[in-house]
Amino acid sequence: MFIIGIAGGTGSGKTTVVRKLIERLPKGEVTVIPLDSYYNDSSDVPVEERQKINFDHPDAFERPLLEKHLKELKAGQAVEQPIYDYITSSRQKETVHVEPTEIVIVEGIMVLHDPDLREQLDLKVFVDADGDDRLIRVIKRDIVERGRTVEAVIDRYQKVLKPMHEQFIEPCKRYANVIIPQGGHNNAAINMMAKFIKQQLKDH
Numbered sequence: 001m002f003i004i005g006i007a008g009g010t011g012s013g014k015t016t017v018v019r020k021l022i023e024r025l026p027k028g029e030v031t032v033i034p035l036d037s038y039y040n041d042s043s044d045v046p047v048e049e050r051q052k053i054n055f056d057h058p059d060a061f062e063r064p065l066l067e068k069h070l071k072e073l074k075a076g077q078a079v080e081q082p083i084y085d086y087i088t089s090s091r092q093k094e095t096v097h098v099e100p101t102e103i104v105i106v107e108g109i110m111v112l113h114d115p116d117l118r119e120q121l122d123l124k125v126f127v128d129a130d131g132d133d134r135l136i137r138v139i140k141r142d143i144v145e146r147g148r149t150v151e152a153v154i155d156r157y158q159k160v161l162k163p164m165h166e167q168f169i170e171p172c173k174r175y176a177n178v179i180i181p182q183g184g185h186n187n188a189a190i191n192m193m194a195k196f197i198k199q200q201l202k203d204h
Contacts, residue, residue, distance in 0.1 A: 001074050002200050003104045003120055007111040007172055008127030009165045010056070011137035013183020017127050018107050020184060024194035026201075031073075031101045035108020037082050038066045043090035050089040056109065056164035063114050066106070070120050073100045102201055112172035123197070126176035129183045131162070 008014045022030050038061050042050050054060060069079040080095035111117065112124055135157055142148040148156075173179060180189045 001100060001102060001104060002122050002197060003070060003074070003106065004123045004125060004197070005111040005118070005121040006105060006107045006125045006127060007109060007113075007169070007176070008183070009129065009131075009134050009169050010109060010161055011134035011141065012127045012129040013137075013185070014107055014109075014127045016184025017125075017180060017190060018105055020187070020190045021105070021194055021197075024191065025103060025197060029102040030105060031098055031103070032105045032107060033066070033069070033081060033098070035061060035066065035106060035111055037084050037096075038062050039084045039089075039091075041082075041091040043088070045089070053089060054160060054164070056160055056168075058110050058113050058168055061108075061110060063117055067114075067116055067120060069098075070104070070106070070117075073098065073104060074120075076100050103197065109169055110172075112175045113168055118175055122200070123178065123193075124176045125178045125180060125193070126173045127183050128173070128179055128181045131165075133183075 006014055018032055040062050072079050078099045081098050083092040083094055085092050139153045142153045180186050
């Protein structure tokens with residue numbers, strides 16, 4: 001099994017990189033595990049308090065559970081991946097059944113932050129993008145998908161996303177084996193990564 005960690009700021013193009021990478025890798029041999037599925041369950045927190053949760057802080061995630069699931073997948077065991085409900089800030093009762101595959105991609109803003117998680121990654125990738133480009137993508141996404149106003153998105157970006165990015169996400173760049181500038185538009189970098197991963201699988 002080859003485990004790839006793909007990190008980068010909110011709106012950097014991580015999801016596009018993952019999608020394009022999957023298109024270039026053997027069909028049926030890639031599993032994607034979103035770090036967002038491992039947000040802490042906040043169902044025991046009063047609803048008004050949930051609005052104050054900082055989802056861009058490392059403490060927002062249950063990393064030990066993700067690390068446990070990766071170890072189990074590597075050992076050939078299936079796992080039950082949580083499903084996180086953004087509207088209620090809690091986990092759903094249902095889970096996603098995940099079988100071990102040759103390639104596992106773990107994708108999320110904090111994937112390279114935790115030393116124990118980094119230890120399990122065979123390839124560490126950081127998707128880089130200009131701050132203005134990320135903000136534009138976040139505005140478009142949050143207005144369309146989450147029904148927020150432009151003012152609310154910009155306010156959150158200035159108060160939460162930008163400082164959290166500078167404190168926790170940007171410094172993780174130094175742990176990456178590969179840095180992909182221009183996010184999902186960088187086809188040359190994605191092609192090189194796909195070729196490298198295929199070679200690793202052959203060598204194993």
